[in-house]
Amino acid sequence: NLKKAKIDDIVRHSLSIFEDEYKQKRIEVRLDRVIDHFVMVDESQIEQVIINLIKNAIEAVETANSKRIDVKLSLSRYYVHIDISDYGPGVDKDARKMLFVPFFTTKREGSGIGLALSRQIMLSHGGSLEYIDKEEKTTFRCSIKRALAF
Known part of the structure; x- marks a missing residue:
């Protein structure tokens, strides 16, 4: 169900869902560079991807020094x-190869379907979901085709 949507509105709404959890767990969330740009997406599916990545980031920083x-x-x-980045413990080198494999998980609870489904949603939108390896932080990048003209 593709429609024209502002990407910053989708991101802001997805972030707002966890506001109480950020406060309760004392997690600092920084939104950098709000852009006023339109994309053609199924808004609820893209929100699902962003929510999954934010949820993973919250879990990663819960016990970290830098929340x-x-x-x-x-x-x-x-x-x-x-780009959604966290300063948690990172992803083990061996686990990186399996991040997007359905039913693979490093968590005690969870099905291991979140990242695989998120990647599939991004691919169905002509975009991508990738893990970016940086030593000081864990970053997942969602890429969505720009709407060049409306």
Whole structure:
């Protein structure tokens, strides 16, 4: 169900769902560079992806020294990028290869379907979901095709 939507509105709404949890767990959330750009998406599906990534980031920083999540929006020639980063313990090297495999999980609770489904949603929108390896933080990047003209 594709329709024209503002990407920053989708991101802001997804972040707002967890406001009480951020306060309760004393997690700092930073939204960098709000962009006023439209995309053609199924808004509820893209929100589902962002919510899943934020939930994972919250779980990652719960016991970390730096309880911070960064969300950054950026544009490239053909895509809008949403980077969701946390400063938790990171992803084990062996687990990185399996991140998007259905039913693979490193958590005690959970089905291991979240990242696999999120990637499938992004692919169905002509975009991508990727893990970006950086030493100091864990970053997942959602890329959605830019709506170049309406």
